[in-house]
Amino acid sequence: MDELDWKLLSLLQDNARMTYTELARQIHLSVPAATERVKRLEDAGIIEGYVAKVNAVAAGYAVSALIAITVPQPAKVKFLKLLDTIPQILECHHVTGADSYIIRLVAVSMASLERLIEQINLYGETRTSIVMSTPLPPRALKQPPASK
Amino acid sequence: MDELDWKLLSLLQDNARMTYTELARQIHLSVPAATERVKRLEDAGIIEGYVAKVNAVAAGYAVSALIAITVPQPAKVKFLKLLDTIPQILECHHVTGADSYIIRLVAVSMASLERLIEQINLYGETRTSIVMSTPLPPRALKQPPASK
């Protein structure tokens, strides 16, 4: 993981469809050398994949929300199985603190969101935060400062 | 936005580096037709971009956390300016409910996380949830069910 690898990560986080030819040009290396570095980053699990970012509102999902929930230990397995069957649930993190899980989901309408929450809080008390705006849009991972 | 557009979105959310030739093959259309559809999805703002997913732990960030914070109205602008200067902050949503903002960030160590939180809670009371695991890894946006 040298400077050039971080430069590649930065370029690919910015535009995952950039050609190897262009990547090579930007890091001042030959095409096979750049390609080889990207392959190594993939094989090392540092690059987990390449995804298109879809705008939820433009795609017809009017509402995004974050839901925190506390689930009693014995119910956790069943709870996760339920989440798996609901495609509107986009992300779920198991966290420390007062809550067990924090979930990110989308819904086509408030009525739909209400139905989703009804299903979810069969497993525990929920706290719902509706996303009004995203002042800091998802950002690329940078090279950690050397001295920290 | 017909079935084929959703199929394209699904394929590109799964592998943003898929070639137009392969995309065309999968949706049983000619290459120019598939290319044209993708361009239209981009121009319509439905596809916002293409990003490489980087594994934070593999990249040297041992800790991920979600922080909820309540910021008094007059301090919000300064608060957002601070967030902008901290590269470890990857995401920030303005939400309804008890909290003003929910932030996602990474840190190389617990000590580093502590320093970041110290900076952030100059602006309000924070509630920190450290991510232990992600049982449901970030998922693709699917076509909303027609009947809801």
Next chain:
DNA sequence: GCTGAAACGTCGGAGCT
């Protein structure tokens, strides 16, 4: 990590349904 050549993918224009 570099070069060169063959295979493959991309992008435009003309013509078709």
Next chain:
DNA sequence: AGCTCCGACGTTTCAGC
């Protein structure tokens, strides 16, 4: 309007160094 075909060009891949 959207699709197909085709040719020129750019990109990827693999060999050998």
